[in-house]
Amino acid sequence: MAVSTDGAFERDTDYITDRIVDDPNADWPVEPGRYRLAAAAACPWANRTTIVRRLLGLEDAISLAFAGPTHDERSWQFDLDPGGVDPVLGIERIQDAYLKRFPDYPKGITVPAIVDIPSGVVVTNDFAQITLDFSTEWTAHHRAGAPELYPDHLRDEIDEVAESIYHDVNNGVYRTGFSSRQGAYDEAYQVLFDRLDWLEERLTAQRYLVGDTITEADVRLFTTLVRFDAVYHNHFKCNRNKISEMPALWGYLRDLFQTPGFGDTVNFEQAKEHYYVVHKPINPTQVIPLGPDLRGLASPHGREALGGRPFGDGTPPGPPREREAFGHLSDGRP
């Protein structure tokens, strides 16, 4: 991440773009048990991968390393694990796997990242490609009943919607919150809420973003929407209104939250702790707000009336593994 000299936030998007593909002769071939996904429950970009992994039933094929919510300038650390060490990779911080591959790695140490377990090196941190490859390259290891999140005939539309959502919403909340100049903030805020208004209209008449089933586009919007009222509304000054004040988006968010594979991957405590503690430059006291009351996420959403088949011809995933089971809804009290 970086802030440009004119006070606008600009994300460093220079990722490691290696891919794990369904080709035994590739540098990184699909191979169950070989790779470990490093994620953090706090992070919306990592949350995409934990959702898709669960929806597709890739838990046994790709194991999961969970970093804790806070960290210093050395980036995400495995301080939730006994001894502060990931039990499979044997490292304290995800940067260790980056530096093992590139000793002078000059860019952001980010999650999600996929690590090659035998060599201990990072293969990729290209978050936008990781979930697409889960859908398209790992098909041989999908569970029975896995949904098609990136079906051929909808890819153009998914890509187009996802691009707008990336710029205006996923990254838009960061552009809004990390602006250090009023004009840059005003511009990012306007772009963000214009896009939310556009989404509100689109989702008034249809249950999901593209087609009549859950797709990659919904996963991408969800991870920002679910953190919006809990974090971005306050911390990033995205405060024209809460998502709970936009009827279609609020119904859509609750619908997805209550769908197996979505809400059960979300940990609000860790998300709040991450943003409010790590972003000391915009929250110098590092005090974490107790609110909001999040229980409304469990309330009836009525979106079934719009039709749609959440998993298409597939089925919902089973319950989450114990360690990944989240979704607690605070009432906003200490």
Add this chain to the structure above:
Amino acid sequence: MAVSTDGAFERDTDYITDRIVDDPNADWPVEPGRYRLAAAAACPWANRTTIVRRLLGLEDAISLAFAGPTHDERSWQFDLDPGGVDPVLGIERIQDAYLKRFPDYPKGITVPAIVDIPSGVVVTNDFAQITLDFSTEWTAHHRAGAPELYPDHLRDEIDEVAESIYHDVNNGVYRTGFSSRQGAYDEAYQVLFDRLDWLEERLTAQRYLVGDTITEADVRLFTTLVRFDAVYHNHFKCNRNKISEMPALWGYLRDLFQTPGFGDTVNFEQAKEHYYVVHKPINPTQVIPLGPDLRGLASPHGREALGGRPFGDGTPPGPPREREAFGHLSDGRP
């Protein structure tokens, strides 16, 4: 203001407690035209005095000096006036009137403050007493139809309710927002929302806080409530919910906001600018949020159904003087 060593906010309440009284032999006798009220539209404590002055029709008896929303460590300044000088007092900052009276004045330079125009010295900044004296000492100069805001038979109840509101709500939002330690924040937040829950219940069945007419207690609650969603919810981390999410308090707030003498004294732009710019230690970028959409304050509240007589046997005040006319409701767009 001060922050104690354990990270809790403690307000300096050591005010200048002189009073202006209805006694020609007093040090400071009631005398129309002699005193100037120094206020700032941003400040909730000063807003009490501008509301009561308008409700009672004291505009001609007590003139008004309006400080701008932002200031440095020298406190409130008259930078909205031509040349940055109050045209009556001839000073740039309210501190000039404090220092004229006490050259080594060691305490907070606050508004509201009342200045004796002939001598140019501050008489009092005891905000809690100022509005009560407007009601009880300046009666000879009230307008025809002025309401009784502090009637004899309700004083005990008004005092009791106001004391709880002061500690838990008026000052409670500051205690919440200025906590630099999680435990102090948690405690203040809980006290605040417990009191808001108590008020929500009290105001579900009755239109006003005490009796069936507007009293001093309502004025005191209003100035914090009206700034809550616009400022405190985000800036002070008072984010269990917005006031607009508490049906009785939201109806009560809209009812008062739409009552002549209340909403027309409120300037949201100045309030937001004040908090977000002056409190640099908790908002280092000094970026001012564009939200929230405040237009709901003008929506029908339905509180008439609870009965009550807003002004008792009196009447509403006429329209505000031009310079004091505020109440613009932003839609949260740039």
